[in-house]
Amino acid sequence: MRYTAHINIMPLKELLDPQGKAVSSSLHNLGLTQVQDVRIGKHITLTLDAANKDDANTLVQDACKKLLANQVMEAFDFTLVEG
Amino acid sequence: MRYTAHINIMPLKELLDPQGKAVSSSLHNLGLTQVQDVRIGKHITLTLDAANKDDANTLVQDACKKLLANQVMEAFDFTLVEG
Numbered sequence: 001m002r003y004t005a006h007i008n009i010m011p012l013k014e015l016l017d018p019q020g021k022a023v024s025s026s027l028h029n030l031g032l033t034q035v036q037d038v039r040i041g042k043h044i045t046l047t048l049d050a051a052n053k054d055d056a057n058t059l060v061q062d063a064c065k066k067l068l069a070n071q072v073m074e075a076f077d078f079t080l081v082e083g
Numbered sequence: 084m085r086y087t088a089h090i091n092i093m094p095l096k097e098l099l100d101p102q103g104k105a106v107s108s109s110l111h112n113l114g115l116t117q118v119q120d121v122r123i124g125k126h127i128t129l130t131l132d133a134a135n136k137d138d139a140n141t142l143v144q145d146a147c148k149k150l151l152a153n154q155v156m157e158a159f160d161f162t163l164v165e166g
Contacts, residue, residue: 002119008126023127023150030149034142036085036130043091043126044106047119059117066113067106 003048003056007078009069010041044068056080086131086139090161092152093124127151139163 011017020038027035046063050056060078069076094100103121110118129146133139143161152159 010126010128020127026150027146030146032142032146032149034132035146036132037128038130039128041126041128043093043124044103045093045120045122045124047121049117049119059115063110063113063115063118066115067109 001050001052001082003050003053003080003082005044005046005048005056005060005078005080007044007046007060007064007068007076008041009044009064009074009076010039011073012075015073041074042068053080053082084133084135084165086133086136086163086165088127088129088131088139088143088161088163090127090129090143090147090151090159091124092127092147092157092159093122094156095158098156124157125151136163136165 017039019040023040024035024038046060048056048059050059057080060080064076100122102123106123107118107121129143131139131142133142140163147159
C-alpha cells in the first residue's frame with residue numbers, strides 16, 4: 001500500500017535559531033511588527049510502499065533517525081496518510 | 084491575541100527537487116528501498132499578535148508573499164492556532 005508521510009524537522013526549543021532570528025528582524029523591517037518569534041525547520045514529504053501503517057511508521061522513524069534529522073539539534077514529528 | 088502559524092513552503096510539483104532526489108537515493112543506499120519519492124521544503128512556525136483570526140491570516144499571507152516564499156518556485160500553505 002502507498003503511504004505519504006509529512007515530516008516536520010525543527011530545531012530544538014532549547015537552541016538558538018539564527019535563521020529564524022534573521023527572518024524575524026527582516027519581517028519587522030518590512031513593517032510586520034506584530035511578528036513575535038520565528039523558527040525555521042524542514043518539511044519533507046515522503047511517499048513509500050509498506051504492507052500496513054505500522055510498517056510505514058517504522059520506516060519513516062528509521063529514515064528520520066538515520067538520515068533526515070540530526071537529533072542532537074533537531075526534533076522531528078510526522079503524520080502518515082494513505083495514498 | 085497571540086496566534087501561532089504553522090507554515091509549509093514546498094517546491095512546486097512541476098519543478099524538479101534536486102535536494103529531494105539526493106535524499107531519496109541516500110535513503111535507498113541505506114537500505115530503505117520502499118521509499119518512492121521525496122520532496123523537501125521549509126517548515127516555519129511564526130508567533131504573532133493580532134486582534135482576530137482574520138487579521139492574523141492576512142498578516143501571515145503577507146509575510147509569505149513578501150519574504151518567506153518565492154512564488155515562482157514555491158507554494159505555501161499554513162494553519163493558524165490560538166496561543
